[in-house]
Amino acid sequence: MQVFLYRNGAQKVEEGFSAEELPALLADKTNVVWVDFSGETPELLKEAHYVMLNVFKFHPVTVEDALETRNQPKVEAFPGYIYFVMHGVKPEVTSVTNFVTKELDGYLGENFVVTFHIERFKSIKHVKQSIRSSPTACQRGAAYLLHDILDQLVDLYMPLIDDFDRSINDLEERVFEMRRNNNVVLEEIMDLRRSLARLKRISARQIEVLYRISHGEFGQIPEPVLPFFRDVHDHLLRITDLAESYRDIVGGLFDIRFAVVSNKTNEIMKTLAVLSAIILPLSLIAGIYGMNFEDMPELKSRYGYFVTLGAMALLSIGLMVYFWRKGWIFQPEEKIEPGEEKHEGGNPD
Amino acid sequence: MQVFLYRNGAQKVEEGFSAEELPALLADKTNVVWVDFSGETPELLKEAHYVMLNVFKFHPVTVEDALETRNQPKVEAFPGYIYFVMHGVKPEVTSVTNFVTKELDGYLGENFVVTFHIERFKSIKHVKQSIRSSPTACQRGAAYLLHDILDQLVDLYMPLIDDFDRSINDLEERVFEMRRNNNVVLEEIMDLRRSLARLKRISARQIEVLYRISHGEFGQIPEPVLPFFRDVHDHLLRITDLAESYRDIVGGLFDIRFAVVSNKTNEIMKTLAVLSAIILPLSLIAGIYGMNFEDMPELKSRYGYFVTLGAMALLSIGLMVYFWRKGWIFQPEEKIEPGEEKHEGGNPD
Amino acid sequence: MQVFLYRNGAQKVEEGFSAEELPALLADKTNVVWVDFSGETPELLKEAHYVMLNVFKFHPVTVEDALETRNQPKVEAFPGYIYFVMHGVKPEVTSVTNFVTKELDGYLGENFVVTFHIERFKSIKHVKQSIRSSPTACQRGAAYLLHDILDQLVDLYMPLIDDFDRSINDLEERVFEMRRNNNVVLEEIMDLRRSLARLKRISARQIEVLYRISHGEFGQIPEPVLPFFRDVHDHLLRITDLAESYRDIVGGLFDIRFAVVSNKTNEIMKTLAVLSAIILPLSLIAGIYGMNFEDMPELKSRYGYFVTLGAMALLSIGLMVYFWRKGWIFQPEEKIEPGEEKHEGGNPD
């Protein structure tokens, strides 16, 4: 448990209070108190449980939720405080198709913020560093301090979005290459589609939470702080928009791949048909002059063989011209210029 | 009919009252009374009908509904009580594609809960055991007792979700195997899709019921108990989310299977085309030298036969190289790494 | 025109009043009056027009609507009465794909119900029989009488739903049979899809009507009667749910059929490819030894012919083994067990 205390007008944030000192600190409404629980050691869980239930007197069902990690993002109002769950992304993912989220539970009261998380949150680390060096964030009150934490948390979605951008660009090139194993490409598209759907679903929930927080539903957040939360809300909205537009793109890729494959089949069929159309008639001619009738005048003619060969050559040239006219063979390749694809956004700020 | 009575301040729950004693028990507003009807024997139905209509004086249309088992989940307010229908899942399903639900009808009043169900409910059994050993649940009032029942009921959806998870994982592997009978795979996908749609529909209705119960619409549920119902609501929301994400996956599987099949056709066509392209020209050459013209100089040349065989060999090698360059034959197999698929959730708590 | 009159406290329903007597009957607010117009003879239409406009003084636009039969289900409030349109199904349909609806127009006032329908309604016949034998339905007032009519009307949708269930089960088997004419199967699927969409659309409108009637929007329906209408509403909701789930199934059937066909193509291609792959090389060998070169040593060898035949046999066996290993031929058939499909509901109550 880490406790940060900002006394009204002070130049520095104080740290290191124990659970026993908390009630006194909270009683002074001009103080801003931040209690952060990080980890999942039995002692920490026990302490968190005790502090939440007995010092802050939070509703038992929220305390139980907070100490578990299987919640959807949400926000609920209780008399004197709000309880919220938000999800951050773990930065150490190897591939976008299996990005992992981590849960941040928290409470916001008039003059306190309580946060609980099992995984480390870079955003919380940043805010701690920032208030240690300057207590500005605390001067605007507990709600502003919470805004700082959520703002950082949402910002950390951007690298993930950039990874998606890169993966989709890669895939867009591979989708036109017939040499790639089709099943591999299909699976990649599917994984990406599924992963984007997951991202979409997660952010939709978070947007709802931030919408409710930032539109004045809860008295714990003073009017002048609301625009800051609205800013976080807009930021998340933009991420969801990107996820949505990526889903469009990836959904289209499946169709393209499918069309590319069936176009390839078409091409193969054309090759086979042209080939058969040219060789089968020649073979028939050869077969006819291979018959053993006694009376076949051509066989005895002087240049019969050469005339036949010439006729074969002419026939095959004629057929080739016919198929070329029909556009089945010798078509010049139109080049696909991959060009500089214009995806929306994706750049971190 | 089983009647459970908790007198305010008592240490134990009392049981075994008759229909005649009920009015007196209910008259004391500090009591908590739970009447449970389980089964479908004519006597039980008659007793339930009598008790509901004459003791509790519930609206006749709800009593009629309650004793039938063909209702959608719903909740309705009446003066002095609410009537609800919820669905549980039967645990003894052999396959997720034909999971079966069972109906729980009930009433909640200021100081009573009435439940009616034809099938046995594990969740109700649990709650009975729990209040027999300790009356804690009853101490918080009738609404809390109902929360306990619904909480258990919703928890029992999790094993079903896990079964779905397993079925989908199985299917995801089979979908890339061309050896499987295609129609069997298609039917499995369809069954799963349909089954998930059913699950989705059922939970959507239940969520609505729980939403209305847990957001203070009904006066029978005191303010402090609402968060507990909200917890059940969130739990069900999570189940629906999983069902939704499974639907995405299964919907994608159909497309994949289809693409796998048409890719296979493509491959077969390639084999056929390459084969024809190599053998037909050779056959033509053989056919030509099988003609019976009298004057075919090559036939008389010393090494004509061997030169021809050599030319055939060269031609076929040349064609093979051509098709190999074109990527039609001898492509190295790219491996699909099934990898550790990351589905969301699915773990029971 | 049939007039039914129930005088408050009477033991029997009276019948056979004329248009001239109606104003007096209606003036006594304790009476319950039901006026039913059935048919489309010019006299009846004239009488209905007169009674509605001059006796009941309904709004002319509704009277005009009522006497026509091209209305969507709807309900509208007017001072002193409500006007509604509902649709029933004709029972004598030959096939679910062209089921036909018939229109019931009506008015509900404080103490009267007026119904107009050109086609005969089994549900109205039932209610007439029922009130003739016992006036219970009338004792609860005009609104309850109307509930009785609509309840019966909605119940008669169930046989249609059962027909759909049966048609879909049939179709589900046929869809895997390649022998059926494909276009016939496609047309059947399309017809069913369209027919379900029609059913869906019709019930959606009716649900809206019943929702408005059953949720207290209109003062003509007293509070204690509302639950009865809610029951009808829930019943219709269930029918719509079934129609919705059938649409999912039928939509899937099209995809399955399509996949079955393209899988068949795949199989045919495999047959063709294997066949060509085995016979073309053998033909080439035969062609080579059919050449007429003078100097072909094999031709003169003693067992040349038999060695060649043996080589051909070996080659074809080798190719067969190769294709068998590849899974293109001699695959054991996996059986599709049609099993006991679990559709939701469909059983009449």
Place this chain on the structure above:
Amino acid sequence: MQVFLYRNGAQKVEEGFSAEELPALLADKTNVVWVDFSGETPELLKEAHYVMLNVFKFHPVTVEDALETRNQPKVEAFPGYIYFVMHGVKPEVTSVTNFVTKELDGYLGENFVVTFHIERFKSIKHVKQSIRSSPTACQRGAAYLLHDILDQLVDLYMPLIDDFDRSINDLEERVFEMRRNNNVVLEEIMDLRRSLARLKRISARQIEVLYRISHGEFGQIPEPVLPFFRDVHDHLLRITDLAESYRDIVGGLFDIRFAVVSNKTNEIMKTLAVLSAIILPLSLIAGIYGMNFEDMPELKSRYGYFVTLGAMALLSIGLMVYFWRKGWIFQPEEKIEPGEEKHEGGNPD
């Protein structure tokens, strides 16, 4: 500019007033005044501009809109009047796939209606004729007069709907005929789909306009006239419903066509495969006995040739039986009975 004036209680409608007389006519609130501008000559536009802006003092932005013809259907309230835009269909379309709409702009005040349209409207012509012969429509006030105009306008959508019905019936037959040029059929389906989407979009907007007009949002329309507008609204709703159901059908046609084509491919493949399967083995036999080995005992046998021919015949019969059993050849044609398709409605009233 045509001005119609109905003085309260008069037996006839008066015509032919000038812009200068209008203020006096409007000042008498018991009059009903209809000013209709039709055409796009510069003088008319100038006059319309002057009258709207200076006589009626309409908001300049609406006057500007009214004189242009590029507005979406809409209705807006201003102090003392409402401004609306509605679209009619031109009757002289050659094909449903390029039906054209025309714009009607108008204003409704307490005692006046102003309409502006560049194209001629049959509905307006009708209303003029009707009020010239009998001023009934005017007796119910300006709002009722407007209802008359809009009712006629909406009625004229029905012939278009009938044309769609006919086009779709035609297309439904063509879609199963493989002889039709595929691209032509595809284009027809696409055009119809697009055209229906357009119709859907247009009516959706108009429905919104009529919904707002007919549900008491604007004070200019007295309570007793509202049901007449609701009738127009319901009529338009029915048209939209038909458009919606046609879209379902046409959407399905594309899928059917696609399935018909791929089924055809399947059949062609079957023909090719059966043909190859029968002839290639026979050719191989012929090839074998065409080899030039010196020692081929069969060649010398007396009936070798006839035995071989007989074996060929037997083999081909055997193969035919095999493919017939497999259902690849000689299947009896199942007939598709086009039957009497049951579309909803489409009949004008």
Place this chain on the structure above:
Amino acid sequence: MQVFLYRNGAQKVEEGFSAEELPALLADKTNVVWVDFSGETPELLKEAHYVMLNVFKFHPVTVEDALETRNQPKVEAFPGYIYFVMHGVKPEVTSVTNFVTKELDGYLGENFVVTFHIERFKSIKHVKQSIRSSPTACQRGAAYLLHDILDQLVDLYMPLIDDFDRSINDLEERVFEMRRNNNVVLEEIMDLRRSLARLKRISARQIEVLYRISHGEFGQIPEPVLPFFRDVHDHLLRITDLAESYRDIVGGLFDIRFAVVSNKTNEIMKTLAVLSAIILPLSLIAGIYGMNFEDMPELKSRYGYFVTLGAMALLSIGLMVYFWRKGWIFQPEEKIEPGEEKHEGGNPD
């Protein structure tokens, strides 16, 4: 920074004030002040930051947003002013598939408009020119001035819509041409689809902004100016409608292309099948008479050879007639008349 000042009743707009003079100008509520910041030089940014924060005292979070360029269109109310973000299109795009938007941030107060943009806006240039030549726009107040700017901004979307119209018309022709490289056509369709989705998304957001501005939500915009904003709103609605209808068309193009390709495959297969069906039997006949049996009576008959040739000719003619009857060959080409496609709108005003 450019400052425009209109003093109530003045004949001309004054320019060229410094940041220091602003507070005095703003204090006089009868003035209309427009402050425009254009560019991204550090000095300008610094000045804008200073003026917004210290002169106008805008909320810091909006100032921060305004000076960045990564915002979604939005509008927010603050005490005394509203803050909005709108997007315009850059005119200099080379292709519609990568059109680019640019951001306009702004504030509207009772008597002032503040605009900030990094890119040049043609619409702002126009408004500046217009108020320099005549101060009409300013006479109606700050809100009307803002309307002028937004109206111009939205008008500039029309050329983009026209470009889309042209691109789609081009594509609609190409989609039926089989000669075009399939992948190129697919990519073009995809790019257009994606681009339209982007346009749709952008305008949807802007519509929301304009809806809120034009429906009286903000006190800064006086009642009489609202219709002007509603006009801009309707204009944007129309653009979105066009974008929506283009999406339908482009979505259909993908399906058409796919169908065209698979129809082509069908045709190729037909060619191959007919060819094989005619030549293979002839080859078999030739093969049979190429056998070396000693006793083949036909070989010795006088006209055996010619009879055989004649039989071959007859057989091939018979087969051709058969396939022609079946509709596989020699079908007359039905012409596709591209006709005058009727897209909705697209014409600039």
